[in-house]
Amino acid sequence: MVEHEDRLSRVFSALADPTRRDMVARLAAGDATVSELAAPYDVSLQAVSKHLKVLEDAGLVSRSRDAQRRPVHLDAEVFDLMTKWIERYRQQAEERYQRLDALLDRLQGRDNDESKDKGAAG
Amino acid sequence: MVEHEDRLSRVFSALADPTRRDMVARLAAGDATVSELAAPYDVSLQAVSKHLKVLEDAGLVSRSRDAQRRPVHLDAEVFDLMTKWIERYRQQAEERYQRLDALLDRLQGRDNDESKDKGAAG
DNA sequence: CCGCTACTCAACCAAACGGTTGACAACGCC
DNA sequence: GGCGTTGTCAACCGTTTGGTTGAGTAGCGG
Numbered sequence: 001m002v003e004h005e006d007r008l009s010r011v012f013s014a015l016a017d018p019t020r021r022d023m024v025a026r027l028a029a030g031d032a033t034v035s036e037l038a039a040p041y042d043v044s045l046q047a048v049s050k051h052l053k054v055l056e057d058a059g060l061v062s063r064s065r066d067a068q069r070r071p072v073h074l075d076a077e078v079f080d081l082m083t084k085w086i087e088r089y090r091q092q093a094e095e096r097y098q099r100l101d102a103l104l105d106r107l108q109g110r111d112n113d114e115s116k117d118k119g120a121a122g
Numbered sequence: 123m124v125e126h127e128d129r130l131s132r133v134f135s136a137l138a139d140p141t142r143r144d145m146v147a148r149l150a151a152g153d154a155t156v157s158e159l160a161a162p163y164d165v166s167l168q169a170v171s172k173h174l175k176v177l178e179d180a181g182l183v184s185r186s187r188d189a190q191r192r193p194v195h196l197d198a199e200v201f202d203l204m205t206k207w208i209e210r211y212r213q214q215a216e217e218r219y220q221r222l223d224a225l226l227d228r229l230q231g232r233d234n235d236e237s238k239d240k241g242a243a244g
Numbered sequence: 245c246c247g248c249t250a251c252t253c254a255a256c257c258a259a260a261c262g263g264t265t266g267a268c269a270a271c272g273c274c
Numbered sequence: 275g276g277c278g279t280t281g282t283c284a285a286c287c288g289t290t291t292g293g294t295t296g297a298g299t300a301g302c303g304g
Contacts, residue, residue, distance in 0.1 A: 068249060097198075187271095
């Protein structure tokens with residue numbers, strides 16, 4: 001897998017880690033510096049810095065500069081990319097399910113003579 | 123990380139792979155067997171089988187039995203889990219953004235005397 | 245300018261991931 | 275009952291990931 005081929009993969013991959021998800025959750029409440037973000041976790045600052053790089057590469061956060069500090073900001077737009085992907089296939093799956101449901105209804109309506117007797121088959 | 127600690131991590135992680143996302147996309151159109159799913163990809167059947175295990179462990183698909191075949195079915199409910207997580211923090215981030223926006227508006231309204239003259243500072 | 249604070253870069257390591265091949269289990273069919 | 279089909283399990287392998295430590299950079303404050 002040479003590298004992550006597309007944005008969507010990077011986003012999903014970034015959010016697959018509970019620490020990173022927690023960071024995103026906290027950043028939703030407001031920007032924070034690297035040390036502030038690192039505080040609650042029992043890992044080195046370098047590890048947190050790496051996590052932030054992953055989030056940044058995924059386009060989920062951006063970092064600016066304030067003296068020595070690097071305030072981290074959540075870019076919520078990328079969420080749309082995921083939501084769209086998810087919704088698309090969920091809807092498709094649901095529609096299919098409903099069509100199947102409707103079909104079963106019709107079959108039952110048409111052949112309810114048989115279904116009454118042998119409906120438990122399969 | 124020993125193992126994936128929670129469901130959400132497994133789901134995001136499962137969808138971080140483009141092949142698995144493609145499988146989900148195709149399964150949204152209808153159930154399929156392992157070989158059917160494997161056909162378009164240039165990997166072994168075993169690799170596809172592994173991918174399906176990942177999707178199954180994440181609760182994204184379920185597998186039944188039909189003779190030698192193992193039809194794979196998409197379980198779209200898990201999508202809700204993701205959507206809820208995403209929407210929660212996106213909304214939070216957006217609300218924060220709007221509050222900030224409103225605050226800036228108010229500040230501008232109050233001090234527009236100064237901002238007219240020295241607004242280009244920085 | 246020196247030192248402290250805040251953070252990043254580089255090298256390294258163990259574990260997990262995605263792929264392979266080989267063996268084998270489950271089932272329908274002749 | 276043996277054979278082909280369909281799929282899984284196991285062992286192995288190279289790359290990626292998430293963590294570590296050590297060194298270095300950037301900027302403020304005395």
